[in-house]
Amino acid sequence: MKNLVFAAIAASVALSGAFAQTSEVGQRKENQQDRIGQGVQSGQLTAGETANLERKESSINQEVRTDRSLNGGKLTGQERAIVNQQQNKMSNQIYNDKHNAATQHYGNSEVGKRQENQQDRIAQGVKSGNLSAGQTARLEKGESGINQEVHTDRKINGGKLTQGEKAQVNRQQNRMSSKIYKAKHS
Numbered sequence: 787m788k789n790l791v792f793a794a795i796a797a798s799v800a801l802s803g804a805f806a807q808t809s810e811v812g813q814r815k816e817n818q819q820d821r822i823g824q825g826v827q828s829g830q831l832t833a834g835e836t837a838n839l840e841r842k843e844s845s846i847n848q849e850v851r852t853d854r855s856l857n858g859g860k861l862t863g864q865e866r867a868i869v870n871q872q873q874n875k876m877s878n879q880i881y882n883d884k885h886n887a888a889t890q891h892y893g894n895s896e897v898g899k900r901q902e903n904q905q906d907r908i909a910q911g912v913k914s915g916n917l918s919a920g921q922t923a924r925l926e927k928g929e930s931g932i933n934q935e936v937h938t939d940r941k942i943n944g945g946k947l948t949q950g951e952k953a954q955v956n957r958q959q960n961r962m963s964s965k966i967y968k969a970k971h972s
Contacts, residue, residue, distance in 0.1 A: 823905030830884040833937030840930035847923035
């Protein structure tokens with residue numbers, strides 16, 4: 787009987803530990819997505835900074851996904867420590883990028899609003915548990931590509947997008963919006 791009670795307690799502790807690691811890693815990922823989205827909306831993050839942050843976030847998400855797939859859906863203590871260290875660096879990078887002298891003045895541009903909206907939708911998917919780490923990594927990679935293209939186009943054109951570039955970005959964002967929806971509802 788004692789062994790049965792002890793086994794139940796051990797299973798409960800292990801289960802709560804697994805839930806805590808998922809919650810902590812996922813919560814930090816969601817918070818950082820929110821901070822990036824707020825930086826885009828406020829203009830504190832340039833398109834280039836956003837693209838760089840998205841690439842790094844995507845890389846961390848992919849690493850977590852790979853580690854979990856190799857360990858039956860869990861992270862080891864060492865892997866959690868490494869991810870925590872990477873997320874600390876990411877957090878500092880977000881802070882530094884948001885508080886440096888570089889700013890992006892999107893004004894009321896549709897492109898800037900959609901970038902921020904897409905970030906919020908990804909963050910909500912992470913928070914609700916509708917997006918896995920792998921799905922999030924793939925979506926982040928797609929967002930990163932769009933952000934980098936916008937950054938490059940604006941740099942070439944003195945900070946603005948041509949009508950053709952706006953139309954192209956809009957099509958890309960439509961496809962990304964569809965991918966976010968499908969990933970969240972699959």
